[in-house]
Amino acid sequence: MSLNVHFHSYDAVIVGAGGAGLRAAIEVSGKCRTAVLTKLYPTRSHTGAAQGGMCAALANVEEDYWEWHAFDTVKGSDYLGDQPAIDIMCQEAIDAVIDLEHFGLAFSRTPQGKIDQRRFGGHTRNHGEAPVRRSCYAADRTGHMILQTLYQQCVARDVNFFNEFQVFDVIFEGEGTERRCAGVVAYELATGDLHVFASKGVLFATGGFGKMFRISSNAHTLTGDGPGVLFQNGLPMEDLEFYQFHPTGIYGLGILLTEGARGEGGILRNGLGERFMERVAPTVKDLAPRDMVSRAIHAEIKEGRGAGPDKDYVYLDLTHLPPEQIDAKLPDITGFVRTYLGIEPKKDPIPIQPTAHYAMGGIPTNVNAEVVIDTNNTVMPGLYAAGECACVSVHGANRLGTNSLLDIVVFGRRGGRAMAEYVSSVGHPDVTKAAADKVRDHIERLKSSKGGEKVAELRTALQETMTRNASVVRTEESLKEAKATIDDLRKRYESISIDDKGSVFNSDLTEALELSHLLDLANGLVVGAMARQESRGAHWRDDFPVRDDVKWMKHTFAHQDAEGNVTLDYKDVVGGKYQPMERKY
Amino acid sequence: MTTTIAKTGSVDAMELLTVHLRIKRYNPEVDTKPHWEEFEVQQKASDTVLNALHNIKWTVDGTLSFRRSCAHGVCGSDAMVINGENKLSCVNLISDVGTDLVIEPIRGLPVIKDLIVDMEPFFAQYRSVIPYLIAEDDPGYKERYQSQEDRARYDDTTKCILCACCTTSCPVYWANGEYVGPAAIVNAHRFIFDSRDQGTERRLDILNQKSGVWRCRTSFNCTEACPRGIKVTQAIEEVKRAILYDRV
Ligand SMILES: Cc1cc2nc3c(=O)[nH]c(=O)nc-3n(C[C@H](O)[C@H](O)[C@H](O)COP(=O)(O)OP(=O)(O)OC[C@H]3O[C@@H](n4cnc5c(N)ncnc54)[C@H](O)[C@@H]3O)c2cc1C
Ligand code: SF4
Ligand code: SF4
Ligand code: FES
Numbered sequence: 108m109s110l111n112v113h114f115h116s117y118d119a120v121i122v123g124a125g126g127a128g129l130r131a132a133i134e135v136s137g138k139c140r141t142a143v144l145t146k147l148y149p150t151r152s153h154t155g156a157a158q159g160g161m162c163a164a165l166a167n168v169e170e171d172y173w174e175w176h177a178f179d180t181v182k183g184s185d186y187l188g189d190q191p192a193i194d195i196m197c198q199e200a201i202d203a204v205i206d207l208e209h210f211g212l213a214f215s216r217t218p219q220g221k222i223d224q225r226r227f228g229g230h231t232r233n234h235g236e237a238p239v240r241r242s243c244y245a246a247d248r249t250g251h252m253i254l255q256t257l258y259q260q261c262v263a264r265d266v267n268f269f270n271e272f273q274v275f276d277v278i279f280e281g282e283g284t285e286r287r288c289a290g291v292v293a294y295e296l297a298t299g300d301l302h303v304f305a306s307k308g309v310l311f312a313t314g315g316f317g318k319m320f321r322i323s324s325n326a327h328t329l330t331g332d333g334p335g336v337l338f339q340n341g342l343p344m345e346d347l348e349f350y351q352f353h354p355t356g357i358y359g360l361g362i363l364l365t366e367g368a369r370g371e372g373g374i375l376r377n378g379l380g381e382r383f384m385e386r387v388a389p390t391v392k393d394l395a396p397r398d399m400v401s402r403a404i405h406a407e408i409k410e411g412r413g414a415g416p417d418k419d420y421v422y423l424d425l426t427h428l429p430p431e432q433i434d435a436k437l438p439d440i441t442g443f444v445r446t447y448l449g450i451e452p453k454k455d456p457i458p459i460q461p462t463a464h465y466a467m468g469g470i471p472t473n474v475n476a477e478v479v480i481d482t483n484n485t486v487m488p489g490l491y492a493a494g495e496c497a498c499v500s501v502h503g504a505n506r507l508g509t510n511s512l513l514d515i516v517v518f519g520r521r522g523g524r525a526m527a528e529y530v531s532s533v534g535h536p537d538v539t540k541a542a543a544d545k546v547r548d549h550i551e552r553l554k555s556s557k558g559g560e561k562v563a564e565l566r567t568a569l570q571e572t573m574t575r576n577a578s579v580v581r582t583e584e585s586l587k588e589a590k591a592t593i594d595d596l597r598k599r600y601e602s603i604s605i606d607d608k609g610s611v612f613n614s615d616l617t618e619a620l621e622l623s624h625l626l627d628l629a630n631g632l633v634v635g636a637m638a639r640q641e642s643r644g645a646h647w648r649d650d651f652p653v654r655d656d657v658k659w660m661k662h663t664f665a666h667q668d669a670e671g672n673v674t675l676d677y678k679d680v681v682g683g684k685y686q687p688m689e690r691k692y
Numbered sequence: 693m694t695t696t697i698a699k700t701g702s703v704d705a706m707e708l709l710t711v712h713l714r715i716k717r718y719n720p721e722v723d724t725k726p727h728w729e730e731f732e733v734q735q736k737a738s739d740t741v742l743n744a745l746h747n748i749k750w751t752v753d754g755t756l757s758f759r760r761s762c763a764h765g766v767c768g769s770d771a772m773v774i775n776g777e778n779k780l781s782c783v784n785l786i787s788d789v790g791t792d793l794v795i796e797p798i799r800g801l802p803v804i805k806d807l808i809v810d811m812e813p814f815f816a817q818y819r820s821v822i823p824y825l826i827a828e829d830d831p832g833y834k835e836r837y838q839s840q841e842d843r844a845r846y847d848d849t850t851k852c853i854l855c856a857c858c859t860t861s862c863p864v865y866w867a868n869g870e871y872v873g874p875a876a877i878v879n880a881h882r883f884i885f886d887s888r889d890q891g892t893e894r895r896l897d898i899l900n901q902k903s904g905v906w907r908c909r910t911s912f913n914c915t916e917a918c919p920r921g922i923k924v925t926q927a928i929e930e931v932k933r934a935i936l937y938d939r940v
Contacts, residue, residue, distance in 0.1 A: 148811065150854050151759075151767040165835075208835045211825025211888065213843065213850045220837035245850075251766065252850065259824035297804060326761040362764045443764060446783055447738070563750030606754030609721045612805045615754035 110547050110610075111300040112540045117142045118530040120291055120306040122274045122333060125152035126250070126515035127494025127522075128312035129257035131476075134523025136264045139530050142304060143266055144293050146273035146328065146617075149258050153314055153326045154515065157250020158365035158440060160242030161207075161512035162230055163200035167221040168240045173197040175233060176241060180510060181685045183229040183396045184503025185644035186660060187349070190683025192474050192499045196510070196517050203516045204243050212256040214245050215436075225436075226370040229396035229507040235692065238370075238394050242509045247365055247439045253512060271296040275546045275620055277309065277336055277490075280536050288489035289536030292546045296617065299610025301547060305538035308526040310491035311337070311470060311478075312519065319625045319632075320463030320578070321570035324356055324363035333496040334469050335624025338631065342480055342487070343664040345498040345678075346468035347628060348635035351506055351645045352579045354400035356462025358420040360447055364440045364459060366508040368423060369393040371436050375400070376422045376456060377407045378414035383421075388692040395692045398505040398645045401461040405579045408460075415458060422456035461579050467506055467645065468632075469498040471664065476522025482664055482678035489529065489536075493522040500662060503680075504644020553619050558602025562619045565596050565603070569622075569629060577633055582649045586637045593630050597671065600626060631665040634673040639663065656687050708734040709791050711744050715756070716796040717806050726803065737787040741774060744793070745781060758807040765919055768855030771798050772807050778857040778917040798860035800869065814856050817872045821880035821898055826891030842887040849882040849927050851920040858914035858924050864907050871907040872899070874914040874924045881927040884934060896935050905932050 118139035121128050128143060135141045145152070164171040176197040181188055204222065208214060214222040224240040232239040245252040261268075276292040290305040313333030317325025338344050354375070355364040369375070375393050377383050387403045388395035395403075404421050413419050425433060425441075430453050433441055441452045450457060470492035471479045476499075478490040494515040501514055569592070576589035600623060607615035641655040642648050661677040668674065711733050718726040733747045742760055749756045758781070759769040765783035772781055773796040774789055781795075801809040827836075852875065859865050859873035880899060883889045899905045905928055914924040 147761055147767075147769070148815070148854075151761050151769050153762065153767070155853070156762050156764070156766045202833075205833065205835055209827075209831060211827075211883075211886070213846070213886070216838055216840050216843045218840060220839045220842075222835055248766075248851070251853070255850070255852075262819055263824040326767065327763060328761045439766075446765070446785070561750075562754075607757075609719065609755070611720055612757045612808050614757055615749075 110550065112543045112547070113300060113302045114540055115142065115302060115304045116535065117304060117306040119308045119310070119526050120144060120304050121310045121312060122291060123312035123314060123494070124149035124268065125312060125314050125494060126154035126253050126257060126512065127519040128310070129254070129261055130516045130519030131310050131312060131493060131523035131526070132266045133257065133260050133264060134520050135527045136261070136266045138527040141267060142269055144269045144272040144274055144291070144304070146271060146296070146332070148270050149261070149268065150254060152254055153329055155251045155254040156326065156363070157253070157512055158247040158363065159227060159367035159370070160225065160244030160249045160509045161204065161253070162227065162241045162507070162509040163204040163243055163513065164197065164241060165201060165204060165222060165224065165243065168217060168224050170232065171239055171241055173201065175231070175239070176200065178234050178685055179230050180501065180507055182235070182690060183505055183507040185505055185654065185690060186656070186687040187346070187500065187503030187643060187662070187680055189500050189681040190685065191681055192501050194683065195474050196501050196513060199517045200513050203513065203520070207253065207256060207516065210256050210260050212245065212252050214243055225367060226394060227508045228366045228369065228394045228400070230509070231391065235390070238391055242367070242370065244367065246435070247367055247437050250512060253516070269293070272302065273617060274332065275336065277340055278305070278538055278542045280538065286487070287536070288487060289538050290542065292543050294546065294617070296612055299613060301543040303538060303540050303542045305536055307530040307533050307535060308489050308491065310476065310493060310522050310526055311496055312492070312494045313496045315466045315495040316625060316628050317463045317466070319569060319573050319629045321574040322356060322361040322460065323463040324353060324361055325463065330621035331496070331624045331628045332621060333492065335627055337470055338627055338667050341666070342478070343471060343666045344468060344628070344631050345471035346500060346635070346663050347632040347665055348639055348646050348663060349467040349504045349644055350463065350632060351397055351465040351467060352401045352461040353397055353464035354404055354461050355423050355459045357443065357447055358458035358460050361462035362443055362447065363462065363464065364423060364443070364457065366397070368425060368437055368440060371432060372428050374424045375404070376424050377412040378418060378421070379412055381412070383407050383412070391692045396505055396507060398647070399692065401579045402647060404461055420458045420460045423459045424456040425452050426454060426456060463574070463578065465506055465511060466495055467498065467500070467502040467504065469496045472497045472499055474499060474521065475525040476518050477525060482676055489533070491522045491526050493518040504646060549620070550616065553603065553605055553616060554608050556602065556604040558604045560599045560602045560604065562603060562605065562615070562622050565599055566622050566625065568592060569596055569625060573629055577636060580647050580649055581636055583637065586633055589633045590637065593626060593633060597626050597630065627667060627671070631667065631673050635663045635665055635675060638675055660687065706736060709737060709786065711735045711786060711791045711793065713744060713748070713793045713795060715806070718803055719755070719805055735786050737785065739786050741781040741784045741786070741789060741793065742770060744786065757805045766853060768853035771855045771857045771860065772796065773798060778861045780855060780857070780919045783919060798856060800860045800866045801856070811856065813869065814859060814873070814875070817876045818854065818879055820872060821876045822891055822895055823879040823883065825883060825886065825889055827888055828890055836888055838887055845887070846882050846885040848922050849878045851922055852878050852882070853920060855919060857917040857919055861913040861917040863911060863913065864909055868907065870903045872903050874908070874928060877905060877928050877931055878922060878924055881931055884931060899931055900935050905935065
C-alpha cells in the first residue's frame, strides 16, 4: 500500500493556527498566495486556554510606561532576555492591544469604558516599587477571546486554511549561502495522504511542548512538532533548558489556575495555613515571578509544610474574596475546581502544585521572526518562527505572566510582515513530490513494524522522568537519571509498532510521530540543563544554587546530529539599559 | 488548614472501578455500516470519560479514534453522545456519568471514523452569519470605549467554543441540515448585541431567511447541551425579537 502524494505551490505557508499563526496570517493574507496548515481546527489551538491576560503599558487605570514593563521583563528573565527585543515587544504591546480591540476583542472594561487592567506576577510600577495594573484581560478567558477574535478576522479575510493537516517535515533547497527554505511536507489526517507544499516562505507557529511532562497545563497536542522537525533537520534549538513551571496547577491534574487569581487577591498558604510568600518576596508576596513561587512551593513541601495526606501540595486561597468578584473575574477557573475536585473555591482553599507550563526556549529567531541557524545570527532565508515554538529571546530564563499572549501577537505580526516582504522579492523554489519520501518511509516503517514497543508506554515513561528529574529543582544526579531514561526510550522508539494500519484519522500513527519530537526535545533540554552549572530563572540547580553572570550570561544553542547526539554552543545575551542585579521582590 | 477534595481526596475516590463502555464504531476502510463494540477498563471515580477513552486507545485498541486536545473543556474538540446526551468527554467525570457508558458520535454531521464527524458543514454555517466585527468608522490610534453595561450585553455568547454540542442536539437541525443551527446564531448574537458593531442589518437579514432563526421551535435541547452554560435558546429568542422589532 503506497501513500498518495499531492503537490501544492504557495508564496507563503504558515504552520499552526494558534494566536501566533493567525496573527501572522492576517498580516500575510491579501499580500501573497498563502496557506495556513494546522493539525487542529484553528479554534482548538491552546491559545484558547490562556486565562489571565496580556500586558501592555496602556496606563488606563494607573501610571505606567512601556519602559517599566521592559524593566520588569528583563528582571523577570533573570537577565537572559535580549534587551533590544524586549524593548520592541513592550513598546509594540500598546499597538497590539489596540489592534485587538479594533478587531473586536471583548476586553473587560473599567467603569469609564476603557480596557480594564489588573495585576500580574512580576509586573511592577517604577522598577519594582509595588505591583502595577498592567494586564489587559477578558474575565479569565483572555486567550479564548484572542483566539476567537483572530480567527474571526481570518474568516473576514477569507484566509486559506488546510485544517487537520499535520506538518512532519521541512524542505530546503540549495547549498551554502544559497540554501533557503522551500516548503513543508504535511500529512492529511482525514485521508492519510501526503502533501508537498512548495513555498517561498514558511512560518512555524506550532506552540509548545509541555506534553513531555506528566503534570502539565498543556494540551495533549502540544508535542513540539515545529521545533522537533527543525531539530531533526539539523537546525539548532535555543535555551531548551529554560522551561517554566507555573505555581498553581490543580493538584494531581496540572490544569492551570491563572495567576490572575492572585492578581485579584488570592493568597498561597502552606499546610499550616501560613502565607509563605511573605517570607520569600516581602514586597510583592504572592505576585512574585513564577520561578520563585514554584521554588517556594517546592521548598514548603520538601520541608514538611505541605498539605494533604502526603503533604505534597499547598493551597491557593480565594475564600476571603467577595463572591461577586470571583464570579465576575474568575468564573472559568473556579468552574474547573468545582468540576475536577468537587470543591467550592468560595468556601475552601484549593489544593495546587506547580505544573509544566511554558517553553522559554525553542527555534532561535531575530526580532523579525526570521530563523537564525547559528550563534552568529545567520538567517535561514525563507524560514520564520513565532509564538511559543520560537525563542527571540524576550523571556530569557523565566517568562512573566501575560508576556506570551503579547509575544504571539507582536512577533506573529512582525513575522507575517517580514515574510510577505521577503516572498515578493524571490522566485519559486524547485521542489518535487520526492520531497515527501522521508516522511513516507517513516510512516511505512511504523505501519509495518512488529517491534512491540508501545507509544503510550514510552511517552508515560518520558513524562514521569521529566516531571521527577528535570522540573522545578534539578541536580546533576537527577538530570543524569533523566538522560539515561531518555537514551533508553530513544532506542526503544526504534521498535515501536502501532495497532492502526489504516489511512483515515490514524491518531495511533500521528501520536507515534509526535513522540519522536518530544523525545528529541527532552534530550536537548536535559543535555543543556546538565551543562549549565548555575541557577537562573526557571533553571534551578540545587548543586549550583547561584547565578553566574561571568560564565553563564549566554544563550544555549543545541544541535542534534544525524546520529541523534546533541552538542552545545553558546551566544552572548544582548544587553541594554539594565545591568544585571540580584532579583529581589 | 485542610480541604477535603471531594472527588479525589477520599479513599473511595481513589479506588478503581470497572467501567463498561459500549462504543459505536465505524471504520470507512473496512465497514459498510457502524457497529457496537464493548470495552471494560479500570478507572477512578474522579477520572473523566476522556481518561477512559485514552485508556482504551493506549492499552487495549489503538485504532479507536476520537478528537481531543485541551482535556479541560476549553477547546471544543471532543463533543460526543454519552448515554444519550451531547457532552464533552473531558469535563464529565465517571462519578457524574456512571460506570455504564454508551458512547456515539454527535448526530446530524457525517461520521468519518468512530467518534469523528465531518465538522465542515458546521463551520460553513458558522461562517455564513458573518462572525466578525464590522465597524466602518476609523477609531484612529486608540481604543474604542465600551461601557460595562454594553460589554455585559453580549458577554454570554462570547463564551462559545464551537464544540457543536448544541447544534447536533437540535431536532430541527437533524431533520433539516439547511437550518444554520443554534451555534451559528449564538455567534451572530455575539456581534448583533456588541455596541461597537455596525453589521446588524446584514446579519439579521441572513437569519430572517428560511434557513434562519424561524426554524427554531424553542425546545431548549441546545441550552441543556451547552458545556459552557450559554443560554442558547434565550440568545435565539433575542435575535428573533431583534428581527421582529428592528432593534437590539
Ligand atoms: C492553560 C494556559 C494558560 C495560559 N495563560 C496565559 C496568559 O494568561 N497570558 C499569557 O501571556 N500566556 C498564557 N499562556 C501561554 C500562552 O497561552 C501560549 O504560550 C500561547 O498561546 C501559544 O500560542 P501559539 O500561537 O504559539 O501556539 P498554540 O496556540 O499552541 O497553537 C499551536 C498551533 O500549531 C498547530 N500545530 C502544532 N503542530 C503542528 C503540525 N505539526 N502541523 C500543523 N499544525 C501544527 C496547532 O494546530 C495549533 O493551531 C497560557 C498557557 C496555558 C497552557
Ligand atoms: S431551542 Fe431551537 S435551536 Fe435549540 S434545540 Fe430547540 S429548536 Fe433547536
Ligand atoms: S453555544 Fe455552547 S454548545 Fe453550542 S457550540 Fe457554542 S459552546 Fe458549544
Ligand atoms: S479536549 Fe478540549 S474541550 Fe475536551
